[in-house]
Amino acid sequence: MPDVNETINGLLSELRRGTIVIGALSQLTEPQYGYSLVPVLEEKGIAVDPGTLYPLLRRLEKQELLESKWDTNEARPRKYYVLSPFGKEVYEGLCREWRKLIVSMEALTAEVEGGD
Amino acid sequence: MEVIDRYIYAVTQRLPEQQREDIRRELRGLIEDMLEERAPAGQASREDVESVLTELGHPNALAAKYRGSNDRYLIGPSMLDSYLTTLKIVLISIGIGLSVLFAIQIIVTPDGVLERFTEYAASLFSAGAQGFAWVTVIFALIEYRKRKNAAGTADSPVAWKPADLPEIPDEQSRIKLSDPIASIIFTVLFTVICVYSVELLGIWRLHEGERTVISFLDADAFRAYLPVIWGLAALGILKECIRIIARNRSGKLLAFHIVVSIASAVAACIVLADSAIWNPDFIREMEAAGLLNSGWDNYDSLVSIWTRASGWLVGLVALFGAIDIISESYKWYRVKHSA
Numbered sequence: 453m454p455d456v457n458e459t460i461n462g463l464l465s466e467l468r469r470g471t472i473v474i475g476a477l478s479q480l481t482e483p484q485y486g487y488s489l490v491p492v493l494e495e496k497g498i499a500v501d502p503g504t505l506y507p508l509l510r511r512l513e514k515q516e517l518l519e520s521k522w523d524t525n526e527a528r529p530r531k532y533y534v535l536s537p538f539g540k541e542v543y544e545g546l547c548r549e550w551r552k553l554i555v556s557m558e559a560l561t562a563e564v565e566g567g568d
Numbered sequence: 569m570e571v572i573d574r575y576i577y578a579v580t581q582r583l584p585e586q587q588r589e590d591i592r593r594e595l596r597g598l599i600e601d602m603l604e605e606r607a608p609a610g611q612a613s614r615e616d617v618e619s620v621l622t623e624l625g626h627p628n629a630l631a632a633k634y635r636g637s638n639d640r641y642l643i644g645p646s647m648l649d650s651y652l653t654t655l656k657i658v659l660i661s662i663g664i665g666l667s668v669l670f671a672i673q674i675i676v677t678p679d680g681v682l683e684r685f686t687e688y689a690a691s692l693f694s695a696g697a698q699g700f701a702w703v704t705v706i707f708a709l710i711e712y713r714k715r716k717n718a719a720g721t722a723d724s725p726v727a728w729k730p731a732d733l734p735e736i737p738d739e740q741s742r743i744k745l746s747d748p749i750a751s752i753i754f755t756v757l758f759t760v761i762c763v764y765s766v767e768l769l770g771i772w773r774l775h776e777g778e779r780t781v782i783s784f785l786d787a788d789a790f791r792a793y794l795p796v797i798w799g800l801a802a803l804g805i806l807k808e809c810i811r812i813i814a815r816n817r818s819g820k821l822l823a824f825h826i827v828v829s830i831a832s833a834v835a836a837c838i839v840l841a842d843s844a845i846w847n848p849d850f851i852r853e854m855e856a857a858g859l860l861n862s863g864w865d866n867y868d869s870l871v872s873i874w875t876r877a878s879g880w881l882v883g884l885v886a887l888f889g890a891i892d893i894i895s896e897s898y899k900w901y902r903v904k905h906s907a
Binding site for chain 2: 485486487501502503504506507510511522528529530531
């Protein structure tokens with residue numbers, strides 16, 4: 453029989469994958485570079501490894517949710533990402549949907565716990 | 569550290585060319601940031617580097633994440649540029665080859681231009697479709713093989729060690745792009761002549777305003793060998809595609825090159841050695857055209873040149889094959905011994 457914890461972890465990482473997008477967008481009202489975003493998210497309980505975050509940021513940039521700029525003034529050139537006006541709009545819409553989702557899921561899971 | 573360069577190279581190599589530079593810079597910054605967290609600047613040990621790279625994961629898996637989840641390709645981004653380059657070369661050489669043949673035919677027999685032109689347009693289309701199909705099939709097969717061999721995609725992570733990362737190839741081992749391009753152009757032109765206008769290979773003669781060609785080959789007998797010609801062309805283009813994709817000399821590539829060269833040379837010699845493909849009426853036609861006369865002193869020696877020509881050609885093909893193999897081996901030898 454498959455291990456319960458292992459199965460939960462597998463399904464959980466699938467669930468997390470989508471939420472990381474909202475998490476990243478939420479922290480990008482101010483410009484951040486990829487690696488500065490990792491501790492910010494971690495502190496708030498969303499652990500994400502850089503190998504996932506960096507490609508994700510690029511993808512969001514390509515979808516025009518983010519804008520980017522190379523900062524070459526520091527010793528190490530870094531690519532800073534910030535929400536675009538379009539991204540801001542999308543993020544707000546996503547948040548509204550997310551809250552609806554929480555309410556629906558809340559109702560569904562409460563049914564299971566309360567019922568049989 | 570060198571292993572970092574190798575890691576970044578392994579990742580970016582699998583990405584579309586126009587994204588590579590940006591991702592390379594960003595990835596380097598990230599790795600340096602991660603290293604700094606583990607050890608003060610410039611003090612990172614080999615273990616630190618390896619732990620950072622292991623955390624980032626298998627280069628194939630990271631590259632797959634950069635490409636996005638939609639990872640089903642006939643020809644993937646790491647090969648798309650090579651594919652387009654090859655396709656352009658093949659189609660352009662087909663176009664040039666057929667246009668030259670068309671021009672020659674018009675000069676030889678100026679009548680029926682319209683009919684010739686329709687033929688030209690039709691063969692342009694069919695040969696273009698052939699070229700497109702061959703190149704695409706070859707690249708799709710290579711892509712398929714690569715995918716089957718590639719360990720560690722996003723869905724199936726495989727244990728790996730940074731020490732396993734392959735070396736970044738240096739400049740000297742790079743194959744100049746002009747090399748395979750020239751070979752493809754030659755292969756296509758050769759194939760176009762063999763398939764469409766083998767009768768034009770011969771002795772040209774302008775006599776009383778009329779152009780005639782005395783063919784070396786018997787077009788009908790030669791036609792039986794056309795599948796061999798197609799096979800040779802496909803094999804030759806396959807070899808050059810692999811060289812354009814790999815872009816670097818290696819022992820394996822050299823071995824493949826030698827095998828293909830020998831196989832092509834042998835096939836070519838078999839065709840040339842068959843006496844049936846040679847125009848049986850060549851001498852008679854030459855005499856009829858007044859280019860040869862049995863009354864001449866050197867008649868017998870001239871005729872014997874014709875009868876021995878196929879043997880010489882076989883020797884010539886073998887010689888060129890040998891020169892090609894030796895020069896490729898020498899280039900690889902130089903790479904090996906300069907490293």
